Amino acid sequence: MVAPAPKIPVPDDVADAVRTLLRWAGDDPSREGLIDTPKRVARAWREYCQGYGEDPAHHLSRVFEEVGGYDEIVLLKDIPFQSHCEHHMAPIIGKASIAYLPENLVVGISKLARVLHGFARRLQVQERLTAQVADCIWEHLKPRGVAVVIEASHACMTARGVRTPGVGMVTSRMMGTFREDERSRKEVLALMGY
Numbered sequence: 001m002v003a004p005a006p007k008i009p010v011p012d013d014v015a016d017a018v019r020t021l022l023r024w025a026g027d028d029p030s031r032e033g034l035i036d037t038p039k040r041v042a043r044a045w046r047e048y049c050q051g052y053g054e055d056p057a058h059h060l061s062r063v064f065e066e067v068g069g070y071d072e073i074v075l076l077k078d079i080p081f082q083s084h085c086e087h088h089m090a091p092i093i094g095k096a097s098i099a100y101l102p103e104n105l106v107v108g109i110s111k112l113a114r115v116l117h118g119f120a121r122r123l124q125v126q127e128r129l130t131a132q133v134a135d136c137i138w139e140h141l142k143p144r145g146v147a148v149v150i151e152a153s154h155a156c157m158t159a160r161g162v163r164t165p166g167v168g169m170v171t172s173r174m175m176g177t178f179r180e181d182e183r184s185r186k187e188v189l190a191l192m193g194y
């Protein structure tokens with residue numbers, strides 16, 4: 001279970017900004033149902049963007065060496081995530097598959113998801129999110145290869161603008177062996193289900 005976000009104090013100017021947005025949307029911020037909305041929205045945005053308060057690389061600091069010489073692909077497949085696009089601050093909802101080819105070090109598998117969420121809980125474009133996750137694992141785990149594939153739906157495309165639901169954006173970043181060797185790339189993509 002996810003613990004409720006702590007009720008941090010909300011500065012007046014932040015609450016005022018949400019009231020302005022409510023008026024801009026066409027509603028009356030002083031009506032009963034909206035009285036507490038500015039504080040809720042302010043706290044919700046701190047939660048959506050809590051990745052700014054962490055260094056995702058920190059999750060990769062605890063590594064294991066005793067894995068019986070295992071040197072094949074390690075894949076965490078279809079990790080659900082949420083982010084927000086930096087253009088419209090609208091939700092990005094999708095799944096990521098993250099794989100690496102260990103050299104000597106492996107990491108607790110949950111940490112790959114933690115790295116993803118650390119970068120996703122910021123304002124993003126999907127290309128940068130994909131690159132940041134891959135680069136972080138490459139740099140801090142020093143594996144022989146990293147492959148990250150992200151598939152997501154952007155609310156700025158489905159709920160507004162072009163209003164085209166059912167469209168998935170797919171981005172990938174291949175590093176090391178997965179970039180250089182076509183067979184390894186095909187193998188990892190097949191394991192991911194592509």
Ligand SMILES: Nc1nc2c(ncn2[C@@H]2O[C@H](COP(=O)(O)OP(=O)(O)OP(=O)(O)O)[C@@H](O)[C@H]2O)c(=O)[nH]1
Pocket residue numbers: 085086087124125126127154156157160161162
């Ligand atoms: N490459 C990329 N584009 C994104 C991402 N998220 C949103 N966008 C796009 O960012 C673009 C912003 O385009 P603009 O023309 O500045 O904004 P807009 O007038 O609101 O555009 P429309 O969405 O087409 O109405 C849009 O085409 C979005 O679909 C992303 O993660 N990566």
Ligand SMILES: [Zn+2]
Pocket residue numbers: 085086087088089090154156157
């Ligand atoms: Zn957008």
